Every structure is written in structure tokens, then in C-alpha cells.
Amino acid sequence: MNDNFQSVEKTVKESIIHIYNTIPCPKLYFQYTKKTYKGDITLVLFPLSKQLHRPIKEIGENIGLYVMEKFKKNVFYSIVGGFLNFIYQNDYYLFLLKKMIHPRFYQITIDKTKNIMIEYSSPNANKPLHLGHLRNILIGSSIANILKFVGNHIIQIQMINDRGIHICKSMIAWKKFGHGKNPTNNKMKGDHFVGKYYNLFNQIHQQEVEELIQKKQENQRLDTSILKEARILLKKWEEKEVETRNLWKKMNRWVYDGFSETYKKLGVYFDKTEYESNIYKIGKKIVQKGLNQGLFFKKEDGSIWIDLEKEGFDKKLLLRSDQTSVYMTQDLGTAIERFQKYNIHKLIYVVGNEQNYHFQVLFKILKCLGFPWVHKLYHLSYDMVTLPGGKMKSREGNVVTADSLIKKMHEIAKKRFLTRSKKTEYEESYNIIGLGALKYHFLKVDPKKEIIFHPEKSIDLKGKTSTYIQYTYSRIRSLEKRFYNICKIINVFCHKVLFSEYDKKVIKILQQYPSILKKSSKDLNPSLLANYVYDVSKIFNNLYQNKRLINSVNTLYSNVYMHILHIIGNILKYGMNLLGINMIDQM
RNA sequence: GGUCACGUAGCUCAAAUGGAUAGAGCAACUGCCUUCUAAGCAGUAGGUUACAGGUUCAAAUCCUGUCGUGAUCACCA
Numbered sequence: 083m084n085d086n087f088q089s090v091e092k093t094v095k096e097s098i099i100h101i102y103n104t105i106p107c108p109k110l111y112f113q114y115t116k117k118t119y120k121g122d123i124t125l126v127l128f129p130l131s132k133q134l135h136r137p138i139k140e141i142g143e144n145i146g147l148y149v150m151e152k153f154k155k156n157v158f159y160s161i162v163g164g165f166l167n168f169i170y171q172n173d174y175y176l177f178l179l180k181k182m183i184h185p186r187f188y189q190i191t192i193d194k195t196k197n198i199m200i201e202y203s204s205p206n207a208n209k210p211l212h213l214g215h216l217r218n219i220l221i222g223s224s225i226a227n228i229l230k231f232v233g234n235h236i237i238q239i240q241m242i243n244d245r246g247i248h249i250c251k252s253m254i255a256w257k258k259f260g261h262g263k264n265p266t267n268n269k270m271k272g273d274h275f276v277g278k279y280y281n282l283f284n285q286i287h288q289q290e291v292e293e294l295i296q297k298k299q300e301n302q303r304l305d306t307s308i309l310k311e312a313r314i315l316l317k318k319w320e321e322k323e324v325e326t327r328n329l330w331k332k333m334n335r336w337v338y339d340g341f342s343e344t345y346k347k348l349g350v351y352f353d354k355t356e357y358e359s360n361i362y363k364i365g366k367k368i369v370q371k372g373l374n375q376g377l378f379f380k381k382e383d384g385s386i387w388i389d390l391e392k393e394g395f396d397k398k399l400l401l402r403s404d405q406t407s408v409y410m411t412q413d414l415g416t417a418i419e420r421f422q423k424y425n426i427h428k429l430i431y432v433v434g435n436e437q438n439y440h441f442q443v444l445f446k447i448l449k450c451l452g453f454p455w456v457h458k459l460y461h462l463s464y465d466m467v468t469l470p471g472g473k474m475k476s477r478e479g480n481v482v483t484a485d486s487l488i489k490k491m492h493e494i495a496k497k498r499f500l501t502r503s504k505k506t507e508y509e510e511s512y513n514i515i516g517l518g519a520l521k522y523h524f525l526k527v528d529p530k531k532e533i534i535f536h537p538e539k540s541i542d543l544k545g546k547t548s549t550y551i552q553y554t555y556s557r558i559r560s561l562e563k564r565f566y567n568i569c570k571i572i573n574v575f576c577h578k579v580l581f582s583e584y585d586k587k588v589i590k591i592l593q594q595y596p597s598i599l600k601k602s603s604k605d606l607n608p609s610l611l612a613n614y615v616y617d618v619s620k621i622f623n624n625l626y627q628n629k630r631l632i633n634s635v636n637t638l639y640s641n642v643y644m645h646i647l648h649i650i651g652n653i654l655k656y657g658m659n660l661l662g663i664n665m666i667d668q669m
Numbered sequence: 670g671g672u673c674a675c676g677u678a679g680c681u682c683a684a685a686u687g688g689a690u691a692g693a694g695c696a697a698c699u700g701c702c703u704u705c706u707a708a709g710c711a712g713u714a715g716g717u718u719a720c721a722g723g724u725u726c727a728a729a730u731c732c733u734g735u736c737g738u739g740a741u742c743a744c745c746a
Contacts, residue, residue, distance in 0.1 A: 116689060123713065126688055128726060138726095164726075165689060207744075248746065358676050385744060394672080395742095402744040409746065439741050465675080466739080487700075502708055517707095527682065530674075534681075544708055545694040546682075564705055594685090601685060613683060616693080627701090627710040669708075 097148035108133040121167030126163045142166045182649045191233035199237040202432035207244040207337045208252045209277030211484040213467045222432040223350040224608040227660045232603045240352045250315040252280035273340025347376040362407045365415030369400045435463040455514040464529035491516030518663040523550035526612040554619040568634040574641045584625045584656045615657040
């Protein structure tokens, strides 16, 4: 077997330089050959024809012949319209197979090691994580996995919004109606417990607003008595009153314990946690500095603004008239502090698209301030998760929490598992299947697109799902076991191996793995990987159903399939793990 | 109203960034378990890629306009 091949792409490039004597070589447009045409990889000739000023047919023939020659007829070619299709021959597939069984095939390093900080989750400390957080967390953690896998150093960070009027709302409700209860004696998860009081606050506030409307005093709707009380509490908090601070610490602790539990269930973790209460003052200095430099301006009431109208934005508030911070103030501060503290090459914010404008302005302000690292900031924006009826934020207390969804998935998996599985009781598998289905459902969709979530239909365990992929994987594991029981191991590369069309289809898909992973990491998009892993599963099941893979009669081909199974297994496992999904050996 | 996204099969999503005859899965219908796991495989049906123009060898993809959906334009977070 000839195993000194270099890639077709490289050879094509070489041929153009050689034949047309052009340096540098024009940009080449390759694509994997469409299913409807014969071939493996395709060069699009139209742009080349334009640049070389030669007819398509001639270019195609020249390159095709050169490549065929170079590969000693292990690669054929055909020209269809303006497309030059390269058709791999048997031995080239064998070469690919050999390449793919090497561990290096999976160790993809796309660029030099970089320090990348990725901020995600970033919840408010007053209620449980919900559907929206779930998408955020899954995208963030999966991208962190992918970036790490291709060789970067990753710092996963969450910023907890533990300060402000919204926190005081749950505090005041607990003070008035909590009667000293706590999550333990109430048998509730801490974040749900606190969230209950936050919802209670909103209910009471709403009642009071309605009363005001009846009394025709609706102009006072922002001054309900309970809201006033919350404001007083905020003031006390700002003044660091001991009792208020202690209550605040106590209730936050409940919430954090609840978050930790949810994170643990989801299998995500953070290297760092920042608290808004620790850093909300940092930005003020910067704002003052910018004011002194004449970049910002002060209104009569003492508030500080930036005028970005020339840049196509509006005027933006940076500091309130009472000199307290707004979101922008602290985002300026944290960004600056992060670059001072850590040597980071990239800072990714995973934040919903409702804040697109906020981040555009944030980056613009930092640019105005002259920080050289502004181009290292990236807002990874994703669309909302909506319920079929419409918005999910709408009615208070009616949101789907992450915990309830995780629990529901576990139940669905259990029900299905019991009727299907060969195994007896196996609690851990319900988790892997249920959670996997949830994660896959969220990650297979391009982040920038909306997800419409049907709670009643919940999430499928068949079709284009993680369950299908997990099932495929456990089939592979089972086949491997069978192989070791009945077959001798031989070196297939010392023999003449002939691949069937099914085999070729599989190898064709498998060899795309590095480019998919590369693209996923470059685009910061786990959905590409998710969809690819599904394709791999599908093509395997097609092979499996049509060929007897492992048998004692044909040792050579059983060994060949053993290699193919091994590669598929690796791709499925690595790929799914990067999405945060575990695999099961037996289902 | 200004700005920014998005609009693909009945439903949920793809389509490697401008390439060939737009692909999957649900749901519906038809076949396939005496054979390595049927949570599977094969097949049928389903499309004027919201609409109208434009750019070029080539448009779901880029530009313009219209319509629809959502987000945002707070001394909220």
C-alpha cells in the first residue's frame, strides 16, 4: 500500500503553480462533493477560470490529470459543468483509514495556545435558573470545552448579580412573610425558596398597583408601599447596615447553594466567580477619568454621559446623578480589571441578543477610552428560548426552571428506558439519556436562531437526538466486544482490502471530523459539531443495517470494520463530550 | 417611529459563508427482527427558501424595497 499521499487540496495547489506558473496560487474553493455526484472532494472551477483567464474545461483537465498522475491513479477525476470532482480510489480510502486510526487525527490544534476568558451564566441572585440560563450555560460551557480541546487555555467565569433593587425585593418579602423559615425546614432548594419570595413581592406589588388604579392614583404605580420598603432596604444595604447585610448574605448563600446543585447536575463548573457587589464601584474611577479627559460630559444634575451620536448610537448614561453605578459603569470596570489581572488574548461574553446594543456601546466606549485590547472582546449573542404561546418572560412565577426540566427529562428517560432496555435497573443511565436529550436539543440549533420549546411535548428520545447517537455508540461498543470474542487481530494494512460503497460513504464522512471541529471552534458554534455527530451516527447505522460487520468467517474484514468502528466510536464520544453529553456502553 | 436580528416541507431544524437537482428529524403512509442491540434500516409523500426587484457564469445566502416576527432605543437589571 502506498501511504505517502499528501492531501488532494495540497496537490491541486501545487498543480496550479506548476502548470500556470502563478505565485501565489489563487484562492481555491473546495467543497465536499454533493451526494448526487460521484466523488469525494470538489474544486469549483468558475473563479479559477476567471483569475487564470483560461477556459474551465482546460483548467479542469490539466489539474485533474496532474492530480491523477501524482496519486498514481489512486484518485480519479471528472468534470461536471464547472466542477472538478476528485474520486478517491480504493487504496486512497485505505490510506485515509490508516491516517484516522492514529491518535493524532483527534488532537487538533488550530492555533497557538491562547488564554481565553469566557463569561457565561451570570444569573441574578434572587431566583432559580430558568430556560434562558440553560441555553446560555450550555452554549458557554460547550464552547469552553471546544476551545480547550483545540489547545487553548480557558478561564470560565460567571458574574453574579447579587446587588440592587431586585435582590431587595426578595429580601423584603422574606422579612415580612418569611417568619424565619429557611430552605432546610421548608424542604426547598435554596434558589427556589428565595425565588418564591421574589414572586411574592411581585404579587403584592401588583395588588397594590391595582388598588391604586381603583383609587385613580395610578400615577403612583411606581410608589407602592412595598416597593418603597424595598428601596429603603437598598439604601440600608448601600450604607452597609449590619442587619441588612447579614440577611443579604444569608439569603444569597441559599441561592448559591441552589445554583451549585444545578450546575453540578448539568456537569458545568466555573474557574472563577465574580460578584457584582465586589466590583460595582471599580468603573466609577474610569468614568471620572474619561470625564477629566473630556470624553464624557456632565449634566447639571451631576449625571455623567457619553455622546455617541456621531458613531450612530445615542447618548448613554454612565453614572447616575446620585453617583451610583449603572450596568455600563460596572461592565467598563470589570473589562478593564480583567485585562489587568489576567493575561488574556480573548474575552467572550455569552449574553442574550437582547443586549446586543449594550455590548456595541460598551465596546465603543472602551475604544474611545483608548484601550488597545478592544478587538479582543467578543459578544457571543444567542436568541431566546420561547414557549409556543409566545414570550417566556411574561407572567411572573410561570417560568420553566432548569431544575424542573432536568427532573422531567430524567422521568421521561426512565419510562422509556424501562420498556426498551436490555439492562435492568440503572439509575445513572436515565440521567445520561435525559440530560443528553436536553443538551442536544438546545445545542443542535445555531445560537443566533430562536428556539421554540414545547414543554408538553418535551424532548424526543428518538430521531435527531442525543439518544439516537448514544444508542449508536452502545451498538458500537457491543460490536467491539463481539469482535474481541470471536476474531484474531491482524494487520489489515498488509493485505489487499476492497471497500464497498457503504464503507466508502462512511470513510468519506469520518475524514471531515477535523475540519468540522476547526470550524466549530473558529465560529464559536457547537451546533456544527452537534449536527455532524448526528451525520456520523446516521451513516454508521446505514452501514450496520446493510453489512454484517463482525463475524468469525471473515477475519480480515472484521478487522477492517474494527478500525472503522473504533474511529466512529472516538468521534462520537469526543464530539458528544464536547457538547457536555456522556455516552453509555450499553443501552 | 429609529436601529439590529430573523422569516426554509404541516411542525422542529440543516445547508462548511456565493456553488451543482435546498437536506434531516417529527407527524402520515409502505416494507424489513429465526441473523452483530428494531431507541434501528429502506421507501412514499411533502418546497416558487415570506413577497417584489437587482447584482453575476451561479443567490436560501449579497444589495434595495414591501410585509411579518422578535429584540432594543430607561438615572431597570
